[in-house]
Amino acid sequence: MEDSYIVKQISIFSENRPGRLAAVAGALRDAGINIFAFSIAEANGFGVVRALVDRPEDAYRTLTDLGFRVSFTDVIGVKMRDEPGGLSDIASILGDAGINIEYAYAYSGKDAAVLILRVDQVEDAVRQILARGGELLKASLFR
């Protein structure tokens, strides 16, 4: 049951120099793949581009064929109220349950704001959020 809420995020290794994000984004555009959300984590000289896309398998293949180093990571997307306290509700559920957030990023869409989370115990997190009345993005959105 928890599996149906575990979403495949693609992560792409990128050198920290001009044009790299444009290369990734251009490749996804050419393949007709839509990006729901993305973030860039940066370190000394390199970074990791993380993205939620509508067709993760196609994105993986497209980017790998172009020579990018790509991997899948299990994340969850939690809908938030787009008003003060929205983030606090979700963060409290996880904090109370002792689940650690490794990283997170968010987008504010037409219907709701969504918080994308990489946590250490993903199935536990799904159960806790659903039990406390939270709403999660379905993995079936990303095929």
Place this chain on the structure above:
Amino acid sequence: MAPWNPRTEEMPLDELKRLQFKLLKSLVYRLYSFNDFYRRRMKEHQVHPDDIKTLEDVAKLPFMYKSDLRDGYPDKIFTAEQNELVRYHVSSGTTGKPTVVGYTERDIQNWSESLARAFSSCGLGRGDVIQVSYGYGLFTGGLGAHYGAERVGATVLPTSVGNTERQIELMQDLRVTAIACTPSYLLHIGEVAEKMGVSIKNDTDLRMGILGAEPWSEQMRTRIEDWLGIRAYDIYGTSELSGPMFTECTEQKGIHIWGDLALVEIIDPATGEVLGPGEQGELTITMLQKEALPMVRYRIGDLTAVEDGVCPCGRTHPRIGRIRGRVDDMLIIRGINVFPSQVEHALLEIPGVGKHFQIVVDRKGALDSMLVRVEVSEEVFSDKITELMVIKKTVEHRLRSSLNVSVDVELVEPGTLPRFEGKSKKVVDRRSL
């Protein structure tokens, strides 16, 4: 494998030394009598052919260097007339003016004889199909390997370098069993084959590689052998000696240097003193039988050591270990000698680090800095920055402990470091001195 020329290859060591002394003595008399360049050199060093009374007296003779060939361009130090020559080869001149090597008919025969013994010792013979993917032309690699392989009765496929897809198709269609090329080109062939959906290990008859013309390591051998399902043998030579001349035997315990053709010494590159067996130094060779261009105590600039004892295969001639680097490739980083081959060696010991790397040397203020760029492999790529940082630190730590110099490591995207089809150029030195 059975020796090509057992009488010579299994000659007792004392007999071999007597033969070498006889050949050396007549070479020195010949040069002193007929070669102005060498007579002048010997006079400057106050040595006369009569001073050569034992084989060890070779150490009394002056060294020769690459610069002697450049200064003598094109044929000033040749000891044969043009009408006695059957071929020229010309070295690329990447490190200066080009150098020309001339060959009499007998020089070509001895070169082929040397490679026939070598190829036989690694099991190449009649029935084999060998793809020669060294460059043909002015470079000695292609034609040298070609003549040696024909001499042992193998069928030669002279593909030369480049057009890799076609090379792989021919390898399959003509059931090639052996390949002669640089180790980096063989890795490139392996990668291109995989992209074409061809596994060298499962989809071809390739069983051996005769690899050289650039330094490579034992770990690289293991990787090539496991990945491609072949036996990989080291080949050694340089145009001044004729070209590729010597290889390992199936024991893979050092490269046999045929003593009746070449006299080996290992020299301390700083002092010029002769070093003993097992000691690393600069390979120095005297070609005992060359007619057109005799090389006496030629300082090749490659670093290696002479192996001790007789090879388990029964061949008595001296063996040299792997080439550890070039005396002139040596980088001096904050006063410490660093060889690119050491970097390769260290990287190959770290699981998951790709086989391609590049060294960038720069100077920040008064201090040298060394950056090693490595590609992120599939095994090590993690979505987590912290894990990538751990890999970077691990590589930095390993390099630091094996080179004794601190190194920055940069992780780069796969496929971004240059692949070379000839000699790998793995160092970018940006220091302006």
